[in-house]
Amino acid sequence: MSAMESQALIRKLLAVTCLIAVATCDFQFNTKNFKLYRLWDMDDRMPPFSPLSPITCKEECAMFCLNDVTCAAFTYGEYVKFCMMTPEIVRPYDVSISFSLPGYTHYSIYEDIGDGILPPGYRTFNVSKLALRFHYYWPMNWTDARDTCDSEGGRLLTLDTEQKRQLLQDLIISNKDLSTTGTGLFVGGVVNGTEFYWEDGTLLASRDPLWATSQPTGTGNCTILDRDKGFRLADGDCSLKQPYICEHLHFETQSSLPSVGRYSLT
Structure with missing residues (x-):
């Protein structure tokens, strides 16, 4: 990533508002609002995909996903600090094809259009x-x-x-x-x-x-x-x-x- 791209990403990260106290997390990106949905059954498991790159936090990983028009979901590795974006949502049967690896969490991205939400990836x-x-x-x-x-x-x-x-x-x-x-x-x-x-x-x-x-x-x-x-x-x-x-x-x-x-x- 170039220095200019890094600066642009930092500016975008400033638009993130997380309300952890009420167990919600809403993201504003380019004036649009998004919600994250976590698949808890996949905690500490890793689907058979390759990582994107080292990332310092979940919020930064989410912003990378929002910046990619094909991204529907992302995985974050807490211990190795990496982010993996995927064009398809993580589904329950992915548990059967994944392997145990502590520290991994998985989220789908939904765009909030005010009186409803769009399916992940839209x-x-x-x-x-x-x-x-x-x-x-x-x-x-x-x-x-x-x-x-x-x-x-x-x-x-x-x-x-x-x-x-x-x-x-x-x-x-x-x-x-x-x-x-x-x-x-x-x-x-x-x-x-x-x-x-x-x-x-x-x-x-x-x-x-x-x-x-x-x-x-x-x-x-x-x-x-x-x-x-x-x-x-x-x-x-x-x-x-x-x-x-x-x-x-x-x-x-x-x-x-x-x-x-x-x-x-x-």
Whole structure:
């Protein structure tokens, strides 16, 4: 990390407010609010992942996670002082594949949108009330990707404006994992009959300017945001396993916190 990046992180850390007395911990980051959810069953256990880097405290680890658009959860090692960020939440069955290692605690990150919270891994953006989650750790075919987004209360992304396309391009280019994972990510367009449609039934016309040059080719029935084609739409094979982008319509519905665990950094 450069000196400039370190100074920026310190400034961000000053925005953290923890209310340990009432067993809650709220984080303000870039004017947005987040809550931490601790999976107590995973205390003193370590999933089979690699650490990020040495970190001095849990709060700093949380801020690194919030600064990465793909981070849904983090693990902190008290004794060795390290932080591990993961794009998927830690789940109860991870206990069975982890190994005993004292001093480790695990947290999922939830964005608080006032009258509800978003599922872990989703971040809001000032574009059409947009909340996005990038799934790249477990690539899926288009149907499974659609079902996963649906299970999170969202849908595969409808890429219908240049503003959204530019946002995605900026986010992907600036993230080390997204910028090096495959050439494209599934979004929500799919062929129905002879035309492409988004999941809400809106027509994705073959002359839409969001298509890449010479697209669609007619050889694939699902849409991909293609990095090699200028971050524009291309048609692709629905059966291929690709990373994918979910959007959550948080102005229509919000999620609830899990029924077990606590908000806490203790």
